[in-house]
Amino acid sequence: MRDCKLLEQLMLAMESSSLCVRVNAQGQIVWISEMLKQLDTQQAFSTGMPLSKLLHADMRGQLLDQFDYSVAQQSHWQGTIKLSLGNRRPDWFKAIYVPLYDDEQCLQEQILMLQDISREVFLDELLNETRFDHTTGLPTRVDLIADIKRVNTQTVAIIDIRKFRSYADFYGLEFGDRLLLNFSESCKAFFYPRHINMYRLYGDKFALLPSFRMVPALFEQQLQRFYAHIIDHHIEVNGANVALDIAIGMGVGKAKLLQLAESALARAKTVFSGQRIHVVNEREFSASNSINWLPKIQSAIKNNRFINYYQPIRSSNGQRPDYFEALVRMRDGDKDIPPGFFLDKAKTTRYYPEITRRVVEQAVVHSAEYDVQISVNVSIEDILNSETVAFISDQLEAYPQSRLIFEITETESTEDFSMVDEFTRRVRSLGAEIAIDDFGVGYSNFSRLIQLRPDYLKIDGSIIKNILEDASSASILNGMISICRELKIPMVAEFVETEQVNGYLTEQQIEFLQGYYIGRPSPDIIKLN
Template sequence: MNAMESASLCVRVNSAGQVIWFSDALKQLDSQQTITLGMPLSKLLHADLRSQLLDQFDYTVTQHSHWQGTVKLNLGSRRADWFKAIFVPLYDDNQCLQEQVLVLQDISREVFLDELLNESRFDQTTGLPTRVDLLADIKRVNTQTVAIIDIRKFRSYADFYGLEFGDRLLMNFSEICKSFFNERHINIYRLYGDKFALAPSFRMVPALFEQQLQRFYAHIIAHHIEVNGANVALDIAIGMGVGKGKLLQLAESALARAKTVFSGQRIHVVHEREFCAKNSINWLPKIQSAIRNNRFINYYQPIRSSNGQRPDYYEALVRMRDGEQDIPPGFFLDKAKTTRYYPEITRRVVEQAVVQSAQHDVQISVNVSIEDILNPETVAFITDQLEAYPESKLIFEITETESTEDFSMVDEFTRRVRSLGAEIAIDDFGVGYSNFSRLIQLRPDYLKIDGSIIKNILEDASSASILNGMISICRELKIPMVAEFVETEQVNGYLTEQQIEFLQGYYIGRPSPDIIKLN
């Protein structure tokens, strides 16, 4: 008994519940000298479990038995001190309680690691399981499909109403998701920010999973979410991955597509076979070689004035020349954005555009991303080119931005290039929710309607309604509109009747390495 007590973490308590001895091993663990002789055992027990443990100890004494379990002690350390414990009451020959022995095994580290694991497993804001559980469930179920939901323009809500409102919006959205998907045997997880993942709880057929996602999209669109007394109409983008492996990567790729276009209830799906085929090429050496050998070239697509009151102009579209083919940007530009070579591509496009504009006396629009605007070297290069070619006439097309910080930089950029004779267009207007107050503040010279709205304008009543609303806004602000994706004579005629000022698409003219004047 003495040997065991000396080697282990042990406390001896008299019949009155006072500490009469504790082992050297426990004394070493008690760095703050919390335990003293004569102190009541109750004081050693942590307040969180004190009452419960004392009741169990008393019951053990009355039953002449012993107790095993987990205790939490006050040893003055920063983290909780957890122990596995055996509580043994000792009696004399007359069965009177003489002493109580508490033998301990330190499990604080295991409990601490378990708490960390639980923190990583469950999101603190929504209470939903996180990526940790998602990856485990994908492996356990051997599922073949996963989806990711993104709340469009969520950052705008958080910026305008505050972070607390944003958190409450996420909580309420997650509750709607749970009530909808749980009964359909689909689990929901929070990945990060406003992104949520969905995975079936059994090996569901992808077609059925996609059908459930479409129903959920319709459900969200049809209902408002109440947040702090305000009704919020949300729009979401959904990407779905299908395959045997890398399901999250596939779903992320599908979501990226979904966020670039507004396609109603359509769920964007990326299959593993398609993804592998598209990404089988190592684009980095090709990009490096194209930069070294000046093989990034501009194609120019004409943009026609529908009423002839304004001159036609052209959009510069980058291509990468690879042997005898010119590769469109959809294949390489996203890859380039993750490298240090992307700013160089933008500069090549701008450089060629100002030269062609000056030589042919035409106006040319150039796409600039928020990455370009936030890059001081790229902005300096653009201004240098505009100063070197004062006779050039450039339009800079900027994709809508929702970040406050981004917008201040956009505002500064537009002021700078306008002072040098350039104009500004907002690209992809109409995707998701548009921030009209910022739009008015920016006062663009053109608004480009997103092609996904124009594509189905003759068949989709909602697209026509969206366009009518945009026309009213632009008429009020006196901003000319540019319609992309004009592919047929019927669409061209409809948009002309709607008095859309500029038209662009294959019906008007295809991109060409040469500037071809319209008749």
């Protein structure tokens, strides 16, 4: 008797804290949990009505067949279902369907237990909108970055249509879009059978990436064949044959492949060199900038010559407080050298953690001294370094009046995401906030985004740079705006270089703006404040 009483209490506790529906053997709803009633704001269903009316019409027939099969087999069913709760968006749930029988194996009741996943489905749909270019249907830079990591490729190419703007200016924008579409179709017909994928970057620029780790010499050979192919085959647009001239740049290396390919394309566009494929190799690129940085880094650490510059980040509507981003510089004589020259080299040495600590130390002191909020970039290397994390904690505790934001980069480059989560919890407990940097490139895992719940999202600068000329960049931005509005996370746009871009982003109600138009980095935070 006592066991029955405990079982009754257990069932009551489970039913009151879950999304659950009980249905009799005739298929009529006999009980609805309170939590599910709260989701049914339109009072779309009630006891006594058939279960079939609760199921969305798109899936109703399929689900009822699944339930009947489970009853016949005396087994449960689990999967994803969509319900008709009368809400603005579809209501998606993970579901477990369990038929219950009496001692004679006759069906007595049916239980449907649910887990609401509508938010995750909605965010995935928004992301999917940013992954494909509206004009050509090609995947965008978002997928390209992810595929470069997945394939672990050693080569990427970029194609540019020479003088494309003259076609659009002369024949109109609709003709230009049709030309891009037909060109992309011609490219796909040539490259896809050769295991090479194509992506729309922006404007008339397309990226090419092998679907496996292809030898660079073979990839260059395929590009050469395509060059000859496009010369022999004109592109048909609205009944007219267009003879296109293209430029191709190819990057080869282990890192920064897009940067190498862009550099190669820039060379290809400088002069017309027939059907030549311009190639920039990482080793050659590094050799052209072959300064021995190690002694300079050692000397700068020893003599405290790593200093912070600060760039203002302005509220677009004045309703939020402005803040500043700390940008490290290495003082060398009368020059302050930007991090692009030395930071990647420093990451391969034991001196990199010391640079991060110098930046954090100055930011904490200046934030407390001048009563301003300052953001600091931290990489996965920083977060995985226990001594660096301990140093950051000590500094925040020593200056409780400081207000810091930690911009986390490369969150997809580590499988141990728990360390990132632990870092964010630790610094937040000490009064700091969290931003995700370079959002829009490669961030396909929304469960991580939701788990971190950042205080700010910084839009990748490559999207903002082309926002006025490139429809795909605008589409990606619109998708991210929808995501951030849904999650109630303010956005920060980098690379705001002109009045036109500033005006456009302000109209889109991007909360914070950063770039040379807003203000250049300066070592003197007093003048900026």
